[in-house]
Amino acid sequence: MILKNSPTEALLDVEAVRRDFPILQSSVCGKPLVYLDNAASAQKPQSVIDRLDRYYKEQNANIHRGVHFLSQEATVAYEDARKVVARFINAAEPKECIFTRNATEAVNLVASSWGRANLKAGDEIIISTMEHHANIVPWQMLRDELGVVIKVVPISDTGEFLVEDYKALFTAKTKLAALCQVSNSLGTINPAKVMVEIAHQQGVPVLLDGAQAIAHLPIDVQDLDCDFYVFSGHKLFGPTGIGVLYGKADLLSAMPPYQGGGDMIDRVTFEKTTYRGIPERFEAGTPHISGAIGLATAIEYVEQLGHEAMIAHEQSLLKEATDKLLEIPGLRIYGTAGDKVSVISFTMDGIHPNDAGTILDADGIAVRTGHHCTMPLWQRFGLEGSIRASFAFYNTREEIDLLVTGLGKVQKLLG
Known part of the structure; x- marks a missing residue:
């Protein structure tokens, strides 16, 4: 090709x-058909369609809990998909990659779990003018619930991120910067590595919304040094209903569960429940198994090109x-x-x-x-x-x- x-x-x-x-x-x-709506959802190659078809024809079973052949096959395929994702974004280890429904759920997971555990009234979160609603509304919900303060980085008339204005927003109360790497409306590629460095100089963790970047740029989360990174599979030529939250292992391990249910538990009694480590603690219930497998196939297609x-x-x-x-x-x-x-x-x-x-x-x-x-x-x-x-x-x-x-x-x- x-x-x-x-x-x-x-x-x-x-x-x-x-x-x-x-x-x-x-x-x-x-x-x-002239398809020019790729920023909303990209199309799927035949290899992804075939892989989904194969899963449902030959491997369909629930994962992690079964000892029978199909369950073992599905579990291997699902966990192999996690390894593919980790390689694609250069995560330090696969367990730092959590499967979610999409980038939106990934942001909400961080807001609900990390946010509620680490933020209080008066703490500040920095976002930018060009953020997608998915990286605005979850923080507003925390503002309404906890009393945190949202500060917004302005942009230029050409749609560029104003780095000096960003620097000026940091105070002793700043606890998180949540910023897009690429604007879905303007196409602007933000200086993500610089944005992370500035925040880290102030001891502030950074969440990068990579929903638009993931299909256009090579991503190396270790080089970026971001604390969280989110993206959706459907913009990366993969299935809908699957996304990824990358987080540094120490941060994820310290976060409380986002949802409760099967597979994220260690032991359950009516008096007390203990939880598994990452990534399982953030993947309650039956996940989108075929979606993860299809996403891995889409990634392999992109890598081939x-x-x-x-x-x-x-x-x-x-x-x-x-x-x-x-x-x-x-x-x-x-x-x-x-x-x-x-x-x-x-x-x-x-x-x-x-x-x-x-x-x-x-x-x-x-x-x-x-x-x-x-x-x-x-x-x-x-x-x-x-x-x-x-x-x-x-x-x-x-x-x-x-x-x-x-x-x-x-x-x-x-x-």
């Missing part, structure tokens, strides 16, 4: 890659799409940071984003419209929302042209 043009340049054979994704061969409203080739292609698409969209009269792009992933949010003069999205859909073009779960961010720009086109490594230049043509049709009908 990867063609080497030179020792320093790696290009994807995009047409071969596209054949790995069955849904990309489909039609919408009689037109070939290689980040170098993926990033090169996506950055090429980002540049070309940006240049062509800016040629459209009355179109304004939000998020013009010098370092960003292949996400473009924009508005068109006099045209509601939802109307534009509906017209594009009639031509088979899938974009996201609305606030993208970042309402405070759009309030910063005086908007209710935007149109967002987000590209993955399987998108093409021809699809950019179809988007531009479709937007011309939108202007003709609505402008």
